[in-house]
Amino acid sequence: MKIQLALDRLSIEEAISIAAEVEESIDWIEVGTSLIKEFGMRSVKELKEAFPHKTIVADIKTMDNANYEAELCFEAGADVMTVMGAASASTIEACISKAKEYGKEVMIDLLNVAQDQKQHLAVWEEAILCEHVSKDDQELSGKKNDFNSSVFLGKRLAVAGGITEQSMQNLSGLKPEVVIIGSAITKSENKKEAALRLKTLCQIQEVSQ
Numbered sequence: 001m002k003i004q005l006a007l008d009r010l011s012i013e014e015a016i017s018i019a020a021e022v023e024e025s026i027d028w029i030e031v032g033t034s035l036i037k038e039f040g041m042r043s044v045k046e047l048k049e050a051f052p053h054k055t056i057v058a059d060i061k062t063m064d065n066a067n068y069e070a071e072l073c074f075e076a077g078a079d080v081m082t083v084m085g086a087a088s089a090s091t092i093e094a095c096i097s098k099a100k101e102y103g104k105e106v107m108i109d110l111l112n113v114a115q116d117q118k119q120h121l122a123v124w125e126e127a128i129l130c131e132h133v134s135k136d137d138q139e140l141s142g143k144k145n146d147f148n149s150s151v152f153l154g155k156r157l158a159v160a161g162g163i164t165e166q167s168m169q170n171l172s173g174l175k176p177e178v179v180i181i182g183s184a185i186t187k188s189e190n191k192k193e194a195a196l197r198l199k200t201l202c203q204i205q206e207v208s209q
């Protein structure tokens with residue numbers, strides 16, 4: 001299981017500094033949607049320049065205008081871009097084909113995607129499908145992630161949304177390729193130690209699978 005560090009609601013400088021602090025315990029670095037909205041592609045470019053050896057995920061959450069947004073991400077240095085699973089098939093297909101052109105990857109965000117639609121999305125075997133509990137559902141409706149009840153049909157899975165050291169145990173049945181963790185690291189008093197504990201928990205789950 002890879003840990004994708006989600007960097008949200010930060011300045012670019014803060015994002016780089018946090019990523020540097022926990023670099024050894026994380027695998028992929030996500031330039032969060034909030035950074036992309038606030039600072040544009042400069043955020044992706046500067047994170048890639050700071051961490052050229054890391055996989056950089058541009059969490060652009062494309063809903064339309066796929067070719068344009070995919071080119072923006074990949075030209076800025078992203079290795080993976082995100083597209084919403086609720087977008088049209090032509091939007092998702094365009095992101096995947098643009099990613100192939102650049103030798104890059106696509107993550108499909110399953111926020112608000114019904115189970116039958118997830119089945120259709122599973123045809124994109126090369127893409128990573130991301131089960132996601134939204135910030136608003138967490139913060140405004142008090143929803144907790146309960147990935148235990150998720151029935152996952154695709155080949156490559158990521159999980160995101162309020163994942164903590166405690167909720168990591170809910171992931172054992174799912175065996176995700178990527179665990180996306182933001183606040184549990186970025187808001188921790190000792191980020192380095194929090195990231196290390198999360199990495200250890202991932203390793204324990206891997207050996208027990």
Ligand SMILES: O=C(CO)[C@H](O)[C@H](O)COP(=O)(O)O
Nearest residue numbers: 006160161162163181182183
């Ligand atoms: O995509 C996101 C918000 O839409 C976040 O990256 C994702 O939810 C992970 O952050 P956290 O662990 O803080 O919930």
